[in-house]
Amino acid sequence: MKDNQLYQTFRDLPKIDLHRHLEGSVRLETLIEIAGDSGIEMPEYDAETLRPFVQMMPGETRNMQHFLGKFQTLRQFYRSPEVIHRVAREAVEDAAADRIKYLELRFTPAALSNIINCSYDEVVDWVCEAVDEAAQANDITVRLILSMNRNESVEKGEQVLAAALKCQHKGVVAVDLAGNEANFPSSPFLDIFRRAKAAGLGVTIHAGEWGDSANIREAVDDLGAARIGHGVRAIENGELVKMLADRGIVLEICPTSNYQSGVVDSWAAHPLADLWRQRVLTTINTDDPLVSGITLTDEMVRAVSHLSLTVDDIKQHTLTAAQAAFLPDSERAALVNKFAVWLGMNHGNGEIPPAS
Numbered sequence: 001m002k003d004n005q006l007y008q009t010f011r012d013l014p015k016i017d018l019h020r021h022l023e024g025s026v027r028l029e030t031l032i033e034i035a036g037d038s039g040i041e042m043p044e045y046d047a048e049t050l051r052p053f054v055q056m057m058p059g060e061t062r063n064m065q066h067f068l069g070k071f072q073t074l075r076q077f078y079r080s081p082e083v084i085h086r087v088a089r090e091a092v093e094d095a096a097a098d099r100i101k102y103l104e105l106r107f108t109p110a111a112l113s114n115i116i117n118c119s120y121d122e123v124v125d126w127v128c129e130a131v132d133e134a135a136q137a138n139d140i141t142v143r144l145i146l147s148m149n150r151n152e153s154v155e156k157g158e159q160v161l162a163a164a165l166k167c168q169h170k171g172v173v174a175v176d177l178a179g180n181e182a183n184f185p186s187s188p189f190l191d192i193f194r195r196a197k198a199a200g201l202g203v204t205i206h207a208g209e210w211g212d213s214a215n216i217r218e219a220v221d222d223l224g225a226a227r228i229g230h231g232v233r234a235i236e237n238g239e240l241v242k243m244l245a246d247r248g249i250v251l252e253i254c255p256t257s258n259y260q261s262g263v264v265d266s267w268a269a270h271p272l273a274d275l276w277r278q279r280v281l282t283t284i285n286t287d288d289p290l291v292s293g294i295t296l297t298d299e300m301v302r303a304v305s306h307l308s309l310t311v312d313d314i315k316q317h318t319l320t321a322a323q324a325a326f327l328p329d330s331e332r333a334a335l336v337n338k339f340a341v342w343l344g345m346n347h348g349n350g351e352i353p354p355a356s
């Protein structure tokens with residue numbers, strides 16, 4: 001199938017994104033308007049001159065520092081509750097426009113509140129409100145994940161957990177540990193994640209992206225992660241791959257992000273298909289649509305054209321994503337049924353279940 005046919009095929013499919021950062025999902029045009037309104041200094045107030053500050057360009061250096069540099073610029077834009085409301089609403093609209101039907105959107109309260117100087121509770125409330133309104137208006141279900149950074153203090157992590165617990169009834173379903181995993185251990189956050197899990201929140205941990213595979217084992221065994229953000233470096237350890245497959249741990253794979261941040265040397269070296277063939281539950285996600293200049297449809301096209309998966313494999317990945325949603329059991333089962341029907345698949349019992 002040619003790329004444009006593939007694009008149309010995946011564009012039309014109902015989709016799920018489990019790993020998308022709000023901070024990396026802003027529209028370029030919105031940034032320009034905010035820069036103009038707030039007097040943020042830019043070389044020029046034009047999309048093409050702003051783009052290289054916030055998006056990876058072809059031929060750019062591919063490493064972690066360079067990739068993260070784009071967020072340094074992005075963090076300057078969160079100037080008011082109105083900006084946060086708008087960015088959250090547009091992120092949901094953009095996902096819906098790509099025919100994503102279920103989205104778990106994550107954000108770091110510290111990143112959104114540092115300029116406004118408000119509490120985490122306030123910023124989380126604003127995002128919950130905006131997302132709820134936008135989801136209802138755009139025929140998409142959205143849940144939220146709150147991230148804390150391992151390179152920041154445990155005290156901040158405690159505040160993130162407190163905000164997550166307060167907003168559980170408003171759509172927050174899980175907590176995430178992000179940040180520099182190569183140089184900062186997860187151990188100081190262990191107790192926070194144990195309490196999160198005990199309180200019914202989902203746990204997903206960024207691991208095995210810039211740090212080695214030992215971080216993945218630690219995330220599963222010690223922090224209780226049911227899902228791993230990225231986890232691609234599991235491929236370096238055969239025993240770990242088997243453990244992930246046996247225990248049904250889900251990897252939230254973001255192929256273009258891995259390529260652009262230099263986690264893999266080339267597209268050919270990306271382990272998605274290899275992990276999938278070794279029975280690991282892999283899913284396909286975007287990470288940061290603005291920074292990477294992609295949609296989820298683009299990621300699915302690349303998984304076929306660059307990573308040797310088939311269209312049916314991608315459908316299976318979508319069904320896996322439904323099964324891995326951080327939802328109460330009955331809602332998750334309904335989501336799985338809906339997707340099984342939409343994708344024309346059964347899910348193990350030989351029958352296509354009725355739509356709910």
Ligand SMILES: [Zn+2]
Pocket residue numbers: 019021206229287
């Ligand atoms: Zn991420």
